[in-house]
Amino acid sequence: MSVAVTMFNGGRGAASIARGMLSTPGVGLSLVVNGYDNGQSTGALRRYLPGMLGPSDFRKNLLLHLDPADPAQAALTTVLEHRLPPGTTPAGLTEVIDAVAARRGRFAALPEEASALVAGHLRAFARRLAAAPHGFDLADCALGNLVFAGAYLRLGRDFNAAVDACARAFGSPVRLLNVTNGENAFLVALRRDGTLLADEADIVAPRDQRRPQAAITDLFLLPEPVGGRRRAQLEASPPEWARDDLLRERAEVTPNPRALEAIMTADLIVYGPGTPHSSLLPSYLTPGVADAVARSRAAAKVFVVNTRDDHDSRGLSAPDLVDRTLTYLGDPGNRRRLVTHVLSHHGPDVPAVPRGVLGRGEWAGARWLTADLEDPGRPGAHHGRRTADALLAIRDEAALAGAR
Structure with missing residues (x-):
């Protein structure tokens, strides 16, 4: 039996959980992401191409399925993650693009179809840079972000079409979805x-x-x-x-119908971990998202607590973070049952969980569960398979209870 999982996430915060889901037979994974990243080279790229959302979190999610032990997949990872060194000129970028197209050097193991697609997107950006060489510094820019930028230019400045094109180029098995229709917006707090x-x-x-x-x-x-x-x-x-x-x-944004459809047809909805104010909560501001969650057939809608505090959430307890999610979804009392379960690691460094919450096993009408979820080899990160298994077990139990 297949299980449709839809997870709200940012760039890397939920990556291990996503990989755990991808390694589970029968799971189809949709990731709902926003494009408000505006830092460093991403911010510079957005200023250079007015109207474009930030591609960084989408680029990071294209790495989920890539195995560094496989030469072809390692070469795809190199394209996504390669940082252009200081002093890179437009001519230097052209040399990199030629190496991608010819599959030379670090790009030698690229699959032929992928190299052609990626080179085509990069060339579209290079043409824009040749026509308007001022206002953008290539130094420290992720090559993968320029692939997105080129796809955006080739596809009529349609950001969501660019996401789809890049997912195809890198062979992603994930249904990667921008939460909005691609309207440009900037996050402030x-x-x-x-x-x-x-x-x-x-x-x-x-x-x-x-x-x-x-x-x-x-x-x-x-x-x-x-x-x-x-x-x-x-x-x-x-x-x-x-x-x-x-x-x-405030900007007027509209929901991506495909994202709403992924939410409504999910068997399990996951509010993934990550930096809440920069990556996660902004997605819940999108009109229509809360209604889609409320109407979803999902048996379980699970909030996953970070295993460590983030810079933007220090001083907030784990229940505070659940409350903020519900508030941004427009349901502060959880009357619509937008969160049915909360799952947290039971270690000492997670955002504080009051003993009363643990004793009751409940918060805001949601069942509160704890488990050993941290990866012992990567402190602060979820153990992907263990957390995925816990989430799917919650779903199975909830589905069974609903069928009685």
Whole structure:
């Protein structure tokens, strides 16, 4: 019997769980991701190609199935992860593209069809760079991000079509879906003390967020980045005024129908681990997502707690993180049963779980379960197969209970 699993995730936070699902016979995996990444070279790429969402988290999810022990798959990994060195010129990029097309050097083991597709996308970006050479520095840019950018240009600046094209080029068995229809938007946040976090990179930057006034209280999607003057105006305003202004300025985004369909036809929905404010919670702001979860046939809708605190969630307990998910889904009391179960690692360093919650085995109407989920060889990461097995067991038990 096949099991359709749909997981909300970011870039790497849920990668081990996704790999665990992929290694399980009979599981079909859909990943729902957003494109608000705006850090470093990704932010530079978005500024260079106005209207384009951030490809980084999608690129990272194309690595899930690739085995470094297989030469062809290792070469595909190299394409996705290779960073262009400082001083790379457009001519230097052309040399890299020629090596990809001819399958030379580090790209020698590339499958022929993949090399042709990847080189075609890269050449489309190189043509854009030749026509407008100023405003973009190739240094430290992931080659895989340029593959996405080239596909975006070739396909009429359709970001979701570019995601599909790159998934085909790299042979991904995952149904990789942008949560929206591809409308451009920029993520900003407010802290309790009124400090504005002007982009996604600022949200995940290390800071002492254990102080109550440093906690992130609000997320917004805006149609344009916040410039220096606007940032100064917002930070000079009382927090409640800044909040109202940002709400009035928010971007209009629409849901990707294929993402909604994947949610509604899932047998298991997973709210994956990762950086909540930068990667996960923004997806739940998408209109239609909460309704799709509520209407889903999924027997279990499971929130997976991180095995470690992230920079953007320090000072928040595990129940706090569940509450924030429900709030951004528009169901703070969980009356619609958008979360049926919570699964957390029982180690000492996870976001705090109050003893009363563990004693009751329940929070906000969701059943709270614990298990040994951390990978002993990679502290802070979930053990992929063990966590996948636990999630599928929750689904099986819930499906059996529902059939009685």
